[in-house]
Amino acid sequence: MGQESAAAKLAEIGAALANREFEPVFQPILKLPGRDVLGFEALARWRRPGQGLLPPSAFIEALEDPALESRISEAVAQKVIAAAAFLKSRRLDFGRLAINLGERQLGDSGFADRLLNQARAEGVSPSEISVEVRETVRLDPKRLDAFDGLKRFAAAGVLVALDDFGAGYASLQQLTLPFLKRLKIDLFLTQAAVGDGRARLILKRCFEIGADLDLEVVAEGVEDRRTDAMLTDLGCPAAQGYFYARPGPLAEVVERLENGGYAP
Ligand code: G
Numbered sequence: 001m002g003q004e005s006a007a008a009k010l011a012e013i014g015a016a017l018a019n020r021e022f023e024p025v026f027q028p029i030l031k032l033p034g035r036d037v038l039g040f041e042a043l044a045r046w047r048r049p050g051q052g053l054l055p056p057s058a059f060i061e062a063l064e065d066p067a068l069e070s071r072i073s074e075a076v077a078q079k080v081i082a083a084a085a086f087l088k089s090r091r092l093d094f095g096r097l098a099i100n101l102g103e104r105q106l107g108d109s110g111f112a113d114r115l116l117n118q119a120r121a122e123g124v125s126p127s128e129i130s131v132e133v134r135e136t137v138r139l140d141p142k143r144l145d146a147f148d149g150l151k152r153f154a155a156a157g158v159l160v161a162l163d164d165f166g167a168g169y170a171s172l173q174q175l176t177l178p179f180l181k182r183l184k185i186d187l188f189l190t191q192a193a194v195g196d197g198r199a200r201l202i203l204k205r206c207f208e209i210g211a212d213l214d215l216e217v218v219a220e221g222v223e224d225r226r227t228d229a230m231l232t233d234l235g236c237p238a239a240q241g242y243f244y245a246r247p248g249p250l251a252e253v254v255e256r257l258e259n260g261g262y263a264p
């Protein structure tokens, strides 16, 4: 593949949207230490004909374009709801499916309403969905007026998670938000804690804050047995990462759930 002009790439992505080529893959979020399934995080991929499933780096230009980013987010979210309906039809216990949302979707009550309506139409309960607030979102408790979409989700009973806690704008300030129910610890802290006592102490305090505030804490970025063992030692309630499973297509989720899940 040679150099493509930015305009050609964007046109191609517009066509890919029309062809419904964007879809989610799913990575499990597991309770520790038994690895019961709490849910799955949906991550966007581009199923490009002849090239397989491509990661967001393959459509980064589109994600930087507000209109295209909105359309991709909504197309992927719609498929997440459809996936939940499908898993229900197979009587598989998937917990909650989580979608990652940015400032634009969280500020848009229309986006939330369309998704909640779709869920209702497909027989998916808000309790079977979760939204993750990205670390790029300036979710200032003093300007919640700008987050009508997020408020709509929370009021409907969708679990709200703060993503990449400890990175970007994901700050202590946001822990005061009463609708926050899950805290996802940025992989930097999880990974640093293995070899660094200071990082380990901070991580341990995060679990304690979570327990005190009734926030479910998930350690992200678990890549090896040693990290998993450390987390269990520290009393970490839940985790996610390549050590347990890579993000995979819906068919893989079905396969795992039908065959004993992710138990060690
Ligand atoms: O920002 P957010 O936490 O939503 O990003 C999730 C990203 O982290 C995805 O791109 C996913 O593929 C990646 N990821 C998931 N598990 C691991 C892991 O164990 N290690 C690393 N380095 N990345 C991971």
Ligand code: MN
Pocket: 041, 100, 132, 163
């Ligand atoms: Mn996320």
